[in-house]
Amino acid sequence: MKRAPTALIADDEPLLRDALARLLAQAWPELQVVAMARNGREAVEHCEAQQPDICFLDVHMPGLSGIEAAQRIGRGPLLVFVTAYDQYALRAFEQGALDYLVKPVEPERLADTVQRLKERLQAPAPDAATLLAQLQELTARMQGEGRTAAPLRWIRASVGQTLRLIPVDEIDYLKSDEKYTLVVWRGDGDKTGEALIRTPLKELMAQLDPEQFAQVHRSVVVNLRAISHVQRGLNETADIHLKGRDEVLPVSRSYLHLFRQM
Template identity: 75%
Template structure:
């Protein structure tokens, strides 16, 4: 352990999220020195071995070696904090065990609680808890989840800020040349928009088909956001949304979604 200034490593495959957590830590724990930011589990293990930080903030889902697998390698040589998008099975497992976790987007209050626990452990020179059995169970669960998961969050730049948009907040997605336009509800239900580089086709494949349907080659809509649908000419229709002025087209190929109107 570092007897002077505590050190930390942050692992996340999203650069914007790594930087955001680094800024939050700098504000909430100025004495902490972030000595490395890594993009995947394998790089995390390599940098940990080289630098031996006191604390590791690990994203659960990373390409290649997962955060859980990296944690199993690190073991009790550092205090571990998992950072995850809301994932029911993982959060339940962390809450029942001896592991600290943060849910994306990281809330200041939750981060402050975690920092307080870490400070106390470092002050008392407490060893990191033995979590080998729990990590083994989590790693096994990750391997079993072979079916693709539906998206829970979409990361998008809104102005100068990184925004994690909950999928349930999205009204519709629309292809916009090389980008996808996300129309969503912000705080208090206020409409917002963002552009991301991920193609609509790729996003549509990851959305829950019971909630999101494609209604046009360039449009996917959240069924919960629909106010009503009006029939148009030539076997087409138009979707009217709750609390929005936009009217979305339904092309003939997708009209079967609304045959029972």
């Protein structure tokens, strides 16, 4: 009897790992998910131990990214990257030996990926030199395109047992909170909400539209569209007042130049 294909799923968000596993069970019932990894290092360890046919790797994971994990995994399994970037930023993923999925994963797109994977499993694997060259090119292009990628459109946040997809346009401000980032947003009917995520503020800022979001303090990024008015303070500082909110956000001296014309 022919052996069933096997897969590994690596994502630092447990809800997203489970969601992808459920979608795969529907799209490819024969596929056996033999390992789940919380980060890139676990992905490498599980891959060495389980020898799966396919690895689904989240691009952005703590410690060791999906790209770095793929380089260490090297020749063997087929690699599918899972990423929050939209398709304009994903030109680097369009390699002969690789595929990608954009979060949130859509069943129709996953079905296409499954079909390609089935075809690839029947074809000869690429040689190690070819795969290494593709991964090196991918890493270089990812680093080079980080500044030109399309702006982030939504942020995922776990609130209890619920995974929320927060549209970036609805965010009023973000605030660094030790190892976390506080995301404060306004939804339908001006209903407000907030959540802590593990992505550092610096990393988020690099993905936001600079025409819409501005860093005004080392620990605060604000949506310019949410500002009601800015009030100057002492010692070359200022306070930002938001539309429909009581919170007052500080503007430090280093960022006061953003509001020189007020």
